[in-house]
Amino acid sequence: MSDPASPLGFFERYLTLWVLLCIGAGIGLGQALPEVFAALSRCTVAEVNLPVGLLIWVMIVPMLVKVDFSALHDLRRHVRGIGVTLFVNWLVKPFSMAFFGWFFIRQLFAPWLPAGEIDAYLAGLILLAAAPCTAMVFVWSRLADGDPLFTLTQVAVNDLIMVFAFAPLVGFLLGLSAITVPWQTLIVSVLLYLVIPVVLAQLWRKRLMQRGEAAFAAAMRRIAPWSTAALLATLVLIFAFQGQAILAQPLVIALLAIPIVVQVAFNAALAYGLNRALGEDHAVACPSALIGASNFFELAVATAISLFGLASGATLATVVGVLIEVPAMLFVVKFVRLSRGWYEHRTV
Helix, strand or coil: CCCCCCCCCHHHHCHHHHHHHHHHHHHHHHHHCHHHHHHHHCCEECCEEHHHHHHHHHHHHHHHHCCCHHHHHHHHHHHHHHHHHHHHHHHHHHHHHHHHHHHHHHHHCHHHCCHHHHHHHHHHHHHHHCCECCCHHHHHHHHCCCCHHHHHHHHHHHHHHHHHHHHHHHHHHHHHCCCCCCHHHHHHHHHHHHHHHHHHHHHHHHHHHCCCHHHHHHHHHHHHHHHHHHHHHHHHHHHHHHHHHHHHCCHHHHHHHHHHHHHHHHHHHHHHHHHHHCCCCHHHHHHHHHHHHCECHHHHHHHHHHHHCCCCHHHHHHHHHHHHHHHHHHHHHHHHHHCHHHHHCCCC
16 A cells, blocks of 8 residues: 555645645735746746746655556456446546536636636646546545555556546547647646656655665655645645736636536546445445546646646636545545445345
8 A cells, every 4th residue: 555654644634724825825925026926937948837847746756656556467356346447537527527617617607707718717627637536545545444455456557547548538628628739738748747757756666665665654754745745835836826817706716616526526426336336345436436536636737737827727727626625525535434334235
């Protein structure tokens, strides 16, 4: 298992609070020091903002060190659970989010949103849904008493698929939503924020594992806060650029949160119910439902920044996903724990 430490660390436990504080700090700093953040926004190479790119690597790589691709050999133990996970994550979740985004953002909420940003908001929601959770699902699974080996296996499978499928899937859904696809930038983003970090993380993991399990666990405890700290610093930069738009339209964040929450509930319930219908154990259904409901929001934020810019509506939409991730997933954890009796009750 990836993280032998306490299931929910100090940073993770209060992640929503930290995100809210970063929103306030970013908006305040952006208004107080506009020249500084304007200069930071110009630090780019090939459309990649260097300060943000560095922070995102610090954010993503420690999470990917946890993934053990050798777990792929264990697929046969829970074929049904893996099948449900793959079905929900790759054939339902991205398309359902595209639908929910179209319904809520383009139809229901359009009168209250800036007309010029609606496509960008929809693009951000699609990016969020196209990246299944990698790291935090270990935390959610442990809290729900999920099978740790199954959790590890499904994460390894999803990450392997994501390396090859993320760019084509995002490109297809953006095109389906009549949003121009900057293919070159999308491919560069996948290489920069997924392929290269996966390779570096696995090399780092191999080096750490050579020192033994105890040394690996100790190293993971030391580097675990890096991801959250880098995420929060990235949010400060994002909201420093987004500040003026947010102050002008504070309702936007609340409206963007609604399709994300609906998607979390829909995909969690679907995966949980399908596992029960197929006769999988509750310990397998829990992580299967949790990974279907949560997102690799670090990758989504990074890709949105590369494709559309720090100050874009797409980036803002992915950041809203960060904001509601913890409370939404804690609710799903509580639901699957409380419903265990119903799940395990089989009618003859």
